[in-house]
Amino acid sequence: MRHDDQLQQLPIAEAVPRVREALAECGAAVVHAPPGTGKTTLLPLALAGLLQDGAPSRTVLVAEPRRMAARSAARRMAWLLGEQPGGSVGFTVRGERRVGPRTRVEVVTTGVLLQRLQRDQELPGADTVLMDECHERHLDADTALAFLLDVRETLRPDLHLIAASATQDSAAWARLLSARVVHGRGTSHPVEVRYAPPPAGLRPPHGMRVDPGLLRHVAATVRQALADEPEGDVLCFLPGAGEIARVADLLSGAAARVLPLHGRAPARLQDEVLGGGTRGERRVILSTAVAESSLTVPGVRVVVDAGLAREPRTDHARGLGSLTTVRVSRAAAEQRRGRAGREAPGVAYACWAEAEEAGRPRDPSPGIAVADLTAFALQAACWGDPRAERLALLDAPPEGAMAAARRTLRTVGALDERDRVTRRGQRMAGLGVHPRLARALLDGAAAVGSEAACETVALLGEEPPRAYGDDAAEAVRRARAAPREDPYGTRWAAEVRRLRSLLGARTAPPEGLTREQAVGTVVALAQPERVARAQGGSAYLMAGGTRAEPAADSALRGARWLAVAVADRPVGAASARVRMAAAIDEATARAAAGALHGVREEVCWDPEQGPQDAPGDVVARQVESLGAVRLSVRPLPDPPPGALREAALQGLRQHGTDLLRWSRSAAALRQRLAFLYRTLGAPWPDVSEEALLEQAEGWLGQVRSRADLARVEAGEVLSGMLPWASGAAARLEELAPERVEVPSGARIRVDYTPEQPVLAVKLQEMFGALETPRVADGRVPLLLHLLSPAGRPAAVTADLASFWAEGYRGVRAELRGRYPKHPWPEDPAAAEPTGRTKARGRPG
Template sequence: MILPSFPIQVLLPQIRSSLAAHPRLVLEAPPGAGKTTQVPLALLDEAWLDGRRIVMLEPRRVAARAAAGFMAGQLNQAVGETVGYRIRFDNKVTARTRIEVVTEGILTRMIQDDPMLEGVGAILFDEFHERHLSADLGLALALDVQSQLREDLRIVAMSATLDGEKLARFLDAPRLSSEGRSYPVEIAHFPARRDEPLELQTRRAIEHALQQHPGDVLVFLPGQREIARVQAALQPPPPPRQGRVWEGQIVVLPLHGELPVEKQAEVLQPDPHGHRRVVLATNVAESSVTLPGVRVVIDAGLAREPRYDPNSGFSRLEVVSISRASADQRAGRAGRVAEGWAYRLWPQSQRLEPQRRPEMAQVELASLALELAAWGSDALRFVDPPPAGALAAARDLLQRLGGLGLSGAITPLGKRMLALGTHPRLAAMLLSAPNGEDRALACDLAALIEARDPLRSGGDALTARWRALAAFRSGRAPGDANRSGLAAIDTAARQWRRRLRTDATPPADIEAHRLGDLLMHAFPDRIAHQHPADPRRYQLANGRMARLFDDSAVFGEPWLVASELRHEAKDALIQRAAPVDEAALRRQFGDRFVSEDAVRWDAGKRALVAQRESRFDQIVLESKPAGRVDPERAAVALTDAVRELGLSALSWSEPLQQWLERVRSLREWMPELELPDLSEDALLATLDDWLLPAFSGKTRLDALDEDTLSHAVKSSLEWSLRQRIDQLAPTRITVPSGMERRIEYAHGQSPVLAVKLQELFGLADTPRIADGRVPLTLHLLSPGGRPLQVTQDLRGFWERTYPEVKKEMKGRYPKHPWPDDPWTAQATHRAKPRGT
């Protein structure tokens, strides 16, 4: 095996020796160092590998194919022999394959299906700095396998821009760094003109680069849509093929993850005719993929990254500003073969985030929650743990979908959902189809939901989009449809049919409710019923309200399921929906239709009302007065009322409010006390623990008196701890005059003691609380109660400020003592005796 020269080569002996001695490694190497393609090959013959496979997680499909192809080429083999890849809907792996490059959730599936990882000796996480959710989960699972089952498993985290020291501490692993192969890059900001679209600014930058600099030009754009617009700006006539020679010498080529494999391969090779190239790329070209001949980088500073979209219930790709680390990495692409130039299309004054935020913190977590349930443990070690609120919401959704039971354990349906490798909402829908034709229809729906809207005219009817797809298949797509968009949706639907192993074809026409009857399995929380008093308003199964567009195509339907909502201050706006057949709803979700007595809070009456209700989930279908309020149900209803109205609905006494401020302050000042979190958010989140029992037997909010509320709030603290709070953060303090004066507390601020100046004569230093850790802020008052000075330095006040105060106050308050020496004077809260 002959390896080309890469900077990483000098580090390969250290990598091999490190992994021979230690099962984990953090490897930092800039783009172009060769880590992606040289490290796996260098480890193939290691004794600890013992002929087993190396699995490398690569975040992007383009990079996965390219890396596998490059390594296979170095071995003079075809992809699928020693080196292969597995990506969504594509697999080039054989029994002979020893290096597998995998993407997305494929590594997770491998570990879930075989926790012993039989036949796998090492897992490499390439470009870990991109912090994809699949990489974070894969690393957490691999660490669990390594600690519990496979001490011999090697784990390597590789990255170009990474806080390697932090990750090495987390992994308890050695850290190695490689030099890159780069030349100086001159960076400049290329300003936009007033109201100039991105594609025109980009065209000007490309023209400037081609005129001023040699070599190929790499342009970073956020997505396919922007690539198409820049292509159109560069090439007004439609190009006869993928790349068109521009002005006779320049070839313009796109590069993104949806390109066919052969087109990707064309971009990754030099032009066969020696033409200069302009490559319009998404961030697939940011790392792992090497483009020959690039001397100039033009960077829009944007990327499409997943963000949770509450409108759709999914994580969607949104255009966001890149991080500073990504900007530096992109610019470095211009210096791989010689000195280069980088033009940034954002103002120099714009500040970028230092590093990319983990997907874990900003996406919807239903898939993660299902994976954790399948693994059977939440005790995984994540570099950044999943946010508790998002994880709880994900589990609630999974219970509605049938993927989790009430105990939180995964169900048989949940296991089948997981095996499909898509969002649990879509998986639940795909698995709900009772026959071949319905399964084919569900595949159409999954493809439609995952894709961009193929209709230019908009509208809220999902049926119109499916009918446009059906018309496209028959060769008569409607005029307002995007034909390329429909073609992509048709391809995705075929791929889903292959995944489900169904030979059935979708119907040529359908009744509108057939889509809704399938879709309700993906969005059980968004099944909606028409409001009896307002036909444009709908109540959702999750209890919220939504409304239709004025020109809605589904107006008048008694039941709907909404696949997309726009959340607004009052009612959500239904942006995409399909009608639902009530008979099908009762067949599929019969257990959610219930009739029972309910007690609810009536905000208008500010009282509880008892009603006999017929409901579907949280949708009230019929309601009648039920007479007397049941006390057992009343406590729950009153607690829910406080949840809705806020804690201000309760009767908080001033002493109880001060007690809370004292506890919150002490929790910050003395963490070793391990005081509970009694912030407003925490109290609201735990109402069922402390407030619900206090409402027992009560049917009105104002029936909860101050003493009962105080006892309820303090119930989580043992008596000894409450006494300790009184000692460390007292409500009053005795001052030298012999009087007790009150201390005022406010969390986040120093406690305040307001006291007349004469009462502190003879006191040298500022009083302190919390075992002497916290000085009081003294509000020194005149005999008339007006503030003279605010200080935490009483000694300094006596030394520097008191003489001036005495001079001013002596004439205004002659009946009160103003001694020359406050250190030895008698403290008093009274005026001077008569005759003195």
């Protein structure tokens, strides 16, 4: 039975004529309308001529960013027409297709649309393509729209394009499409926003970790909302499936039915949530971002928002990609709140302080700016534009990410040396999986048999539940044995069937190959940079150079080699965390990561050589390696002397001149020269650490090792730097004497270390002196540290005459009582200097 009454109530109906006018005039339109207005359901039906309004019959493709949204939209449209999916309305997602000969509206995921465009750029049979939820900026959606614009400009000027968005970025899309903007009115009811900040002291999210205290607060807010708002369901937004499970546990016993809504939930449960609850029953729907805009959850009057979302991040230098938890953007937060006002006035609880609102990003990060671009680069290369320079994109791909993507594609054989797509690359693009997994599927089928290759790639394509463990071989076994009601096992089996059909002829595994070896081989083929060898203890070193560790209770610990399938690097952690891997042997690692294999000669300074208390030495060796992993090291016979010297210089620059031999006289000479350079400047040399190292190329002779460096006399180096040519070197002892003769006749060493040179001398040895001794042609007075007979400081002065006149009397009084056997004359300037006690019987 058709539901024309509900069709007529959808607000977008009044905008349909304007959309048709825009398409007739420009061939493209940007439809801006709030969620729930019918742009995803009524608009395609109207454009296809299925509303019995006399409109011509056309075929419409609707592209959704998620499988759940595609299935839901198709079922909703079919229900409005009184049909089941597969009639006038159908859908195609990876692993499931329901279309028929009468289908005029087909809902597909953006990934499926990309596959069709690559197979046939003219997109035969499609009159109109509606790209839904463009504001979410998924990479596949941006790519598909760029391809469609190219098709429309070059091959299909008759193809109509619609970009549907629920946010206010319509002007940018209109410029990109050269289209008119059609605004649709919404029927949203007022939503009261209540801020419910969590308690102080919670740690901010990092990586995939969310503070358990925040989840407890979110659960408490949901309970409070159920108590305060007597009607309607509660829709609670959380960043991921793991947080949904934990909050569901915390809501045990709540006065409502708790239901999860995320991409991994079983299709039956998704349909149940989206179909609405039974009369008299309240529901709490715990959802990821899938319910922000592309899905309608009926019955919702209350929204509780944890304020978090998940975005992809890629470390191109280490080859690590993962999701990370971020604060939700203001635009997304507004979308979430709007869910409470779809059917009636509602309430939205924001689990953060109102003062934090302005500090949140305005919009979510575009996928092209933060995601791994390897699949995008392959799509662009297959399209004939390897650098994506001609594609109509709102944001250009980052150059560094694209360069890393092309390197990966060359490694797996998808691009040639000129970055043109190969026949192998075209086949890989048609498999509908990441290029790394496509390589693992093709090469793995030949190496271990098609069945094991399909099973392992299906596992790697969608990370299994944590309950499956971190051993990939064990996870494959559990997926194979999963009961029919296991949602992951069901999806895994469907993906295995799809991959098996794409591979074609089946290949048998080699005789004697175990399942564990087969899985490890395929994982290694997918991520050759992540083959890792044990380094001692629990640490492994990946071929890409990143250290990693399995969990403390992992059965993988102890394996000599691992093929790491999934790893992430928590913020602040010294090494990556292995989330899934398979044990392999060295032969498998060599075969899978053959492109990283190399033999090189090294003559360098190795900081890990030498004694433990003084690490570092020159090494000359031949190194066989898989990337950063050393397989073997052999001494290099007859290394070039110049290379040895350069390596020693490298060590000298790293560790400093302490590697040289410093006698006491050499250290003193350096201090004297530093004083003269500081005081007089040129021609006296700069002997600071930085200057010596900068000039090391000139003064360092032929050395081959750390031992040779230790034999270099630093004093000779400094002597060679003296200004001999100008004759100034002959005045060194005159300008900065090593010792100064004092009135007692003693020659006292001068300390040139301080800014002002110091002469530490017994006070009595300076009797009879009228002026302070000076150095540097009389420019600098020595700082006198006048000592007691016991050698302890009694006074400090740079003006001896003033000290005799003013300071001596107090010092004399103190020292005379402490040292009565020493002379303490009333007039020291006229007294005889001495270092001895006074003669017996002589008056004091």
